[in-house]
Every structure is written in C-alpha cells, then in structure tokens.
Amino acid sequence: IHSLSQILGKKNLSVPDMRVDLVDETVLEAVRDYTIGWVFFGLESGSERMLKAMRKGVTVEENRRAVEMARELGVKVGGSFIVGYPEESREDFQETMSFAEETMLDDVFVSIAEPIPGTPLSRQILDMPKEELALYQKHQGEYKALRLSEGEARCFELMLQGESSxxxxxxxxxxxxxxxxxxSRGQGRDIRRVIDLLDKYRDALP
Known part of the structure; x- marks a missing residue:
C-alpha cells in the first residue's frame, strides 16, 4: 500500500473490500496513512443465524470489533449488507437494523440476495417454493402503501436506517x-428476472 501510494498519491488510492477477520492495527494504519482513508467490510448481516447460513465464517462480534478498531484508528468504514436471504426472518432482519444503528457506519450498501448461477444460493432458491422467498411476499408493514415485496421493503428500510445512523x-x-x-424496486425486479431465467433453464445448470 505504501509503495502504491508513493506512485498514485493517497487521494487516488483505495483498498478493495476486506474481510473483518483479516485486518489488524497494522493494516488499518496503512489504510489510514496511505489511502483515501476508507475500509469496506462485507458485513452482510447482524444476525448470527444468517451469517452461518451465508457461510461467512465470521461472527457478529468479529464484525463489530473490526468496525470499532477501524474507527479508533481514524479510518472511515463502509459496510455492505444482504437482505432477503432464504429463511431470513423478521427477527433476523431487525438484528441487522440494530447492528447498523449501533455501529454508525460512515456508509452503507444494501443488496437483496441474488442467486448467481452455479452458486449454492442459486440452487437453494430454486429448490424453495417462491412464496417462501421474501421477493415474492407482499410487504404488510410500515411501507405497505408503497406496494413493495418484503425483500424490497427490507432493502429500502435498511438503506434509510443506514442514512439516519x-x-x-x-x-x-x-x-x-x-x-x-x-x-430497492429495481433490485427486486432484476433479481426476480434472474430467478425466472434460472427456473426456466434449471435442467442446464451445473
């Protein structure tokens, strides 16, 4: 990072997304001193249960410690989250909302779970009845008047939470x-199209 910074200048250098279990004070100090001063973590969820379902290999506490360490060293933190993952309950989602509120991230990125062809997630989604997927359930909560699916509503709600926190x-x-x-609507529309295509060509999938 130091060598690249000498060539590009710290204002032109950023680091890619990093795993929370692979950063320490030395890495974060280098990010602070030789780059634009941001680190981006794939946090994905504030629910222990969902992190295990996603096979992240980290815990909520590890996510929290990484964010706190970065902040203590003067590094700004962006975090990405995934909502609408198969079998994510409202309680799981509320734990993610609470995590975003507690950690007060400098920026938040939210995605609805997308079944990339060939991944375990794509097969899992294809094997589930569509009515069990958040993208095909009508949202009945606070944003009911917006006519969102439950998956879209969670995406929208977490975006708003991230902004206010x-x-x-x-x-x-x-x-x-x-x-x-x-x-949020665009993500929902595009991912439903992907699911429909996967369903249509499921016999050709690996």
Missing amino acids: KPIPRALSQGLYNAYLDE
Whole structure:
C-alpha cells in the first residue's frame, strides 16, 4: 500500500473490500496513512443465524470489533449488507437494523440476495417454493402503501436506517428517499428476472 501510494498519491488510492477477520492495527494504519482513508467490510448481516447460513465464517462480534478498531484508528468504514436471504426472518432482519444503528457506519450498501448461477444460493432458491422467498411476499408493514415485496421493503428500510445512523446523519430529502425506493424496486425486479431465467433453464445448470 505504501509503495502504491508513493506512485498514485493517497487521494487516488483505495483498498478493495476486506474481510473483518483479516485486518489488524497494522493494516488499518496503512489504510489510514496511505489511502483515501476508507475500509469496506462485507458485513452482510447482524444476525448470527444468517451469517452461518451465508457461510461467512465470521461472527457478529468479529464484525463489530473490526468496525470499532477501524474507527479508533481514524479510518472511515463502509459496510455492505444482504437482505432477503432464504429463511431470513423478521427477527433476523431487525438484528441487522440494530447492528447498523449501533455501529454508525460512515456508509452503507444494501443488496437483496441474488442467486448467481452455479452458486449454492442459486440452487437453494430454486429448490424453495417462491412464496417462501421474501421477493415474492407482499410487504404488510410500515411501507405497505408503497406496494413493495418484503425483500424490497427490507432493502429500502435498511438503506434509510443506514442514512439516519451515520456519525453525521444526512437530512433525508425527497430526492434521496425516492432514489432509495427506486433502487430497492429495481433490485427486486432484476433479481426476480434472474430467478425466472434460472427456473426456466434449471435442467442446464451445473
């Protein structure tokens, strides 16, 4: 990182997403001193049960410690989350919401679980009745009037939570609200299309 920074300049250098169990003070100090000063963690969930289902190989506490360590060393933290994973309950999702609120990440990225062809997740989703998938369930909660699926609603809700839980919260304008809503709907639409294609060609899948 030091060598690259000497060539590119720290304002032009960022590090790729990092695993929370592979960072320590030395790595984070290098990120702080020789890059734009951000680290991005694939946190994915605040639920222990869902982290195990995703086979992340880390715990919620390890995620929390990595975020705290980075902040103590003056490194800004972005975190990515996945919602709508098979068998994610409302309680699992609420644990993720609470984790985002507690850790006060500098930026939050939210994705609905996407069944990439050839992955265990794609086979798992194909083997489940669609009515058991959050993307095919009508959301009946706070955002019912928006006519979102449960998966889209969780994506939207966590985006809003991430925005309000930043160390310096940003005022939620109508434009930002609409952008998050459009992103959540767009993800839901695109992933349902992927699932339909996988279903159509399931016999040709590995």
